[in-house]
Amino acid sequence: MTVVRLIPAGDGFDLMAGDALLLRHRVASPALFVGTGTADVDAYRGNYVLSDRLDARIPLTHSTIDSTPAGAVIWLAASAGTPPLLRIAVDDAGLALAALDPALNRFWLRCVAEPGERLWGGGEQLSYFDMAGRRFPLWTSEPGVGRDKSTQMTFQCDRDGRSGGDYWNTNYPQPTYVSSRRYALHLDTTAYSCFDFRDPTFHELEAWEVPARIELFAADRFAAIVGQLSTRFGRQPRLPAWSYEGAILGLKQGVESFARMEAMIAAGAVVSGLWCEDWVGLRVTSFGKRLFWDWKANETRYPHLREWIAALADRGIRFLGYVNPYLAIDGSLYAEARAAGYLALRQDADEPYVVDFGEFDCGVVDFTNPAAADWFADRVIGREMLDYGLSGWMADFGEYLPTDVRLHDGTDGMLAHNAWPTIWAEVNARAIASRDRTGDALFFMRAGFTGVGAHCPLLWAGDQCVDFSRHDGIGTVIRAALSSGMMGNAYHHSDLGGYTSLYGNVRTPELLMRWSELCAFTPVMRSHEGNRPDDNLQLDGDPTVLSHFAAMTRVHAALAPYVATLCDEAAKTGLPVQRPLMLDWQDDPDCWGIETQYGYGRDMIVAPVIEPDRDRWTAYLPAGATWIHLWPGTQHDGGRTVEVAAPIGQPPVFWRAGSPHAALFTAIGHMA
Amino acid sequence: MTVVRLIPAGDGFDLMAGDALLLRHRVASPALFVGTGTADVDAYRGNYVLSDRLDARIPLTHSTIDSTPAGAVIWLAASAGTPPLLRIAVDDAGLALAALDPALNRFWLRCVAEPGERLWGGGEQLSYFDMAGRRFPLWTSEPGVGRDKSTQMTFQCDRDGRSGGDYWNTNYPQPTYVSSRRYALHLDTTAYSCFDFRDPTFHELEAWEVPARIELFAADRFAAIVGQLSTRFGRQPRLPAWSYEGAILGLKQGVESFARMEAMIAAGAVVSGLWCEDWVGLRVTSFGKRLFWDWKANETRYPHLREWIAALADRGIRFLGYVNPYLAIDGSLYAEARAAGYLALRQDADEPYVVDFGEFDCGVVDFTNPAAADWFADRVIGREMLDYGLSGWMADFGEYLPTDVRLHDGTDGMLAHNAWPTIWAEVNARAIASRDRTGDALFFMRAGFTGVGAHCPLLWAGDQCVDFSRHDGIGTVIRAALSSGMMGNAYHHSDLGGYTSLYGNVRTPELLMRWSELCAFTPVMRSHEGNRPDDNLQLDGDPTVLSHFAAMTRVHAALAPYVATLCDEAAKTGLPVQRPLMLDWQDDPDCWGIETQYGYGRDMIVAPVIEPDRDRWTAYLPAGATWIHLWPGTQHDGGRTVEVAAPIGQPPVFWRAGSPHAALFTAIGHMA
Incomplete structure (x- = not known):
């Protein structure tokens, strides 16, 4: 399927991702920038402070487009008459980028933003499902303890171990987002990157190298976009x-x-x-x-x-352990690996790099x-x-x-x-x-x-x-x-x-x-x-x-x-097993912003109680179905917020009337 | 006196401030940059968070120098063959700058740094007298309460009122520094600026407009440089x-x-x-x-x-009050001014701008x-x-x-x-x-x-x-x-x-x-x-x-x-009354880093006790004089650190042997 369309326009070009205008590149408002900088990395036990000593940020105002048998090629330069700094080959599924000056190690892309647009992804984000209005550095790290500068926990961890973290810190970042405008964008780079969704008129995506590709995905249904991403990044191996x-x-x-x-x-x-x-x-x-x-x-x-494990296996109980990619320097495997x-x-010696993990040191395989x-x-x-x-x-x-x-x-x-x-x-x-x-x-x-x-x-x-x-x-x-x-x-x-x-x-x-x-x-x-x-x-x-x-x-x-x-x-x-509501209920836009509930598949809505001292809870039930509260079995029309009793032992869970699993759900509803 | 010398060199130029190499501008390592950006200002009761949505930062790699009857003029461009973006007229005392594109509103200057260089000034700095190794935004604001992210006070103020501040926050910033390399630099601008002294090889000075001038001062003696600055910025009116x-x-x-x-x-x-x-x-x-x-x-x-004031005046006691430039909206002067x-x-109405000062509002004259x-x-x-x-x-x-x-x-x-x-x-x-x-x-x-x-x-x-x-x-x-x-x-x-x-x-x-x-x-x-x-x-x-x-x-x-x-x-x-030691004792470099003492004029060294629970205190006494401890009258050779008794009532103060004020100091020493 053709996702990408390039439309030469005036003194620049537009680029469509599906039906969404993604880039609007003009001399007066360029969408692409390259530059040079030097990273400063301050790291302490998995917590990182990255800062950039920026040398240059060059708006690539001047563009020329060549048609080639393989598709359009865009040449971008700082101004007319200067050598191009970036080559972009446009294909059906994205843009292949090549920096034409090897010194370039910074890249910025400004994508069109629209009022009310929602932005999801960025890997595994712990604080905000909708990333609109905020900035998300994408760098794998400790997620922080507390992650909220207004809490005493965060303050103490920052003070004692620089480990308080912030809303965007995550073990699993990924330079990919899905827009409510029904497209997804992925930067093909492992460099530090940052998605800045604060500006009302554009999203600024930054990477500390020129990415090999900007990959684009589009479909009318969000579920289809997620399916495309799963195909692109790889299905998870099936759970045993x-x-x-x-x-x-x-x-x-x-x-x-x-x-x-x-x-x-x-x-x-x-x-x-x-x-x-x-x-x-x-x-x-x-x-x-x-x-x-x-x-x-x-x-x-x-x-x-060994014998314990075998005995458990006879009863159908598996035994699990723990491993990580580091080797304690006082262990036998370290000696073997060394x-x-x-x-x-x-860098400075032919010696293993030793990392401090908090009162003990390790080598890195x-x-x-x-x-x-x-x-x-x-x-x-x-x-x-x-x-x-x-x-x-x-x-x-x-x-x-x-x-x-x-x-x-x-x-x-x-x-x-x-x-x-x-x-x-x-x-x-x-x-x-x-x-x-x-x-x-x-x-x-x-x-x-x-x-x-x-x-x-x-x-x-x-x-x-x-x-x-x-x-x-x-x-x-x-x-x-x-x-x-x-x-x-x-x-x-x-x-x-x-x-x-x-x-x-x-x-x-x-x-x-x-x-x-x-x-x-x-x-x-x-x-x-x-x-x-x-x-x-x-x-x-x-x-x-x-x-x-x-x-x-x-x-x-x-x-x-x-x-x-x-x-x-x-x-x-x-499609994920725990699922944003809008993947199944896209036609109910009231679902799109919900981040404290999930669809457990299409037939169940789970709204866990995540605050203390509550014996009632509210949940939004998507329009287009009738929902049955798991425990008492009461029916609720979709398209509304309901408040239900939520005593300990009866978490707010609802199943879809008409589900082929109705008998199972009914039976479970009688278990509490 | 000629402070500034321009030396064309290779593919760029050097610029001297007195005997110090200030700029080393080359194609591969430019010293001057211009750009464009949009400021984002988040203000709350005198506390400001400024961030920059940067569009462009252009290294001005290409320079040409014209000789004119009035002196050298440097034309700077992004590259050969592109229009110049900055014109610099060099005179004896500095550089007059002109942006040649009215859109340019960002400016960066990289000055040569040297190992061990000390940097003083930045207006009134509360945390660090020597600014080397740190970054100092220069924007008048509340200085913050606590000013140290590791303290509970700062945390609580940040949490409750965004008012904790940091080391660089000050009521009185000024884009001026004095270098231990015996020159001073001043940016003639009232825009937000930032002096970044973190890099070991250069100082990066940033301003959110192209400054009208970069003013330079040089002298062999620091005291002479301070005198030049006082002449330039204006002597303080004499204290009554x-x-x-x-x-x-x-x-x-x-x-x-x-x-x-x-x-x-x-x-x-x-x-x-x-x-x-x-x-x-x-x-x-x-x-x-x-x-x-x-x-x-x-x-x-x-x-x-009125009568109270007159009665005080008769006894030689003055009466003082308080004023500030705001008018409470519930006061009579507000109505008059309005x-x-x-x-x-x-901006959005022909109405007075009303500022929240903490549970009451004011107009701004x-x-x-x-x-x-x-x-x-x-x-x-x-x-x-x-x-x-x-x-x-x-x-x-x-x-x-x-x-x-x-x-x-x-x-x-x-x-x-x-x-x-x-x-x-x-x-x-x-x-x-x-x-x-x-x-x-x-x-x-x-x-x-x-x-x-x-x-x-x-x-x-x-x-x-x-x-x-x-x-x-x-x-x-x-x-x-x-x-x-x-x-x-x-x-x-x-x-x-x-x-x-x-x-x-x-x-x-x-x-x-x-x-x-x-x-x-x-x-x-x-x-x-x-x-x-x-x-x-x-x-x-x-x-x-x-x-x-x-x-x-x-x-x-x-x-x-x-x-x-x-x-x-x-x-x-x-020269200031309270004085960095090196202004009078420059030839003793051990003085240069001292920031907890001051010369009270040339004849007195004051080393206040600024920690709790101390009954002894150490002070450094400059070489080149003999110093007399005010209270006991004991003599100490200069050029060393002395530890003295510092009970409440006898602050560590030393006067210079041979001072014309010796009799006065001796008398005061008998007062405690």
């Missing part, structure tokens, strides 16, 4: 059925974890997996108990682990070296994890690649940094493929970038605070699912109960229960003990909380047949 | 002798103020003035008691004020209208203040001119904003001149900009927090004196005791006493009750504090003959 047929319990108390699991099963929980991230052993830091980053079973902490030359190096990537996939993940019996793991991190690292293939760290999460995902996927476990073994990642979903079967929303806070609490995982879903990622989930507990901020029973309710209606329901398990209430630490959790696991397990159909649909269309 | 012959008591309790003054005199204080800012009456807001901004005596709060058309207008300026000088300050009997006042504010205001003379608010403090100073000076009181009546200002000192006889360091904090406490007033002194301003002082008390932060007896000690050694010793007098300890609220204050007023009064000689010197040379 076991992963949504029960809860995955996150416990990390050594072999005590097994007994705790049994107690939770005895309390009525449906369990499909046991995730023990401490399978590698622990080290204690001021942040909390951290893992020992040497990726092999620790049979001191887990004696007879001896083989598999570690990324410093250099995945640009194919032998190193193979080693990690086969020797580490393959032999130490899959062959040992693991069926899954958290594939953590990916955001910390130093920009001043020296890599095997010569890639500049500034360009490798954003690419790293996707490379890391590919190493994990390759390991699974090497053992023929694709579609059966599961790994989940918080870090991401363009294309991560082609390799990683499951995103996870990162490390929320254990609270209801607006920018770092339970509600952010909904926005994360919505935005990453717009990029064509189908599967998303979160740490049940949140992760980060600092400065005395700890989990309440209410938070745990509301988060259980939310996770019951996401494809994977996985709990986490958090960074400071001993300071925080755990699911099995309170009988009411445990009983509620067990009930929610039963709801989750009961939904499995429905989720299986959503997985089928995702495989076919690329 | 009464202002340094005793303390000015700041009291604002209505007529109770008189009785409190008598009690302080009875306790031994030497008093030369009584400053009652509440002479206009009060209004109460959540920030504290605010004044009623209708500039006339309030004879309800001060019955028989009826006469003297108020600045809104439009001083670009000569009739309005005359009215304010004659009708308000002249008739209501001077004719009434006032001998001085705080001329507050000047930083709040809205950038979107409509002014009588058509000046863009973005250009008028920085100019306003100097215009405001001129209105005050004109009022005083109209009553032939120049050199007798005194006003003092916190706001400033280029040229403010030509009109305003006394700077005041603004509204410190009532504490010892690094960026908003007692120590900042020293840096303020040093930096504003480098601009050629001779007279500076501060609110004794600090001003801002928020969130339970209140004055301690120790703070009041240390501040008394500091003010004794500044030309004007003026107390202030602060924004919340009732919550805070006052000088007369504790017998120990009062007795200490009284002793310090006697020291201050005893110093008057010495201060008179410093005023003579200031009038002659432009």
